[in-house]
Amino acid sequence: MEISLRIMTKEDLSVYYSWQLDETSRFQAAFMPKEKSESFDEFSKNWEERLENSTINAYMITLDEKSVGMVGKYEQDELPEITYWIDRTFAGQGITTEAVRLLIERIKARPIFASVAFDNIASKRVLEKNGFVSTDSIVSYAPVRQNDIIECIYELEK
Template sequence: MTNIYTAINLRPTNISDLDLLFKFQLDKEGGYLAAFMPKDHDDKSAYISKYTKLLANPTVNNQTITINNTIVGSIAKFIMDGNSEITYWIDRKFWGKGIASEALRKFLAIETSRPIYGHVAFDNFGSQKILEKCGFIKVGTDRGFANARQKEIEEFIYKLDYSN
């Protein structure tokens, strides 16, 4: 039997991946935990248009997460307010298996921008643990409007620096 961690691979995201990745982010529980989603997160045309542009942006590193050639999620580095930021999404049927932590470890080996930040909803304990396992340190909090919850919530700010 194959070790699931060695079977996890990252590859550059292709336009052909976007249809399935769009479906993953429609999951209501995942959206609730992610919290900070676009207002039109269920508009497939808007999603495809946005991510097609991001795939062409040289400051964005979009990777698709696969296990034995099956797409299970995505991970990316993007620039926001001059800072490198991390984002990831795992199909819910693959939660709780350590896939996000291992994918983030592998991603951080190829994406060397530092410092790099992660923002996570105050009650998204799973994502907080993933960031901490990968060396991120909680450095602050902020408040923002979470479209997925239709209210303002607290978010925690995590940072991975060269020294972490």
């Protein structure tokens, strides 16, 4: 089982879009739009702009050359923050943990931040296994859940 990262391209957007239609994954991620109303064309346009932004680095997670998820780095208040998404059929196999490890090796700036819904235990474990520590929590509106929830802030110093 070989896990690797490759730069995300426009050709990857249809598979990434399909993963984000999964209701269970959307609920777990929490900070998605309430409705899956964004068409593929809108999604694609938004992501093509992101792929051209030099402060965003998006990678497909591949398992034996099959795309199974994505990881990325973007800037929030000029500080690096990471994000990730795994096709739910591949969750729980350590793939995301390894992909995040590969991503943080590529990011030279420190600290690196990440945030996660308070009840997304799997995502918290991914971060903690990669050396992130919980440093704060804030109350944020989670559109998918139509409610305020606790958002846990994680930080990696080394």
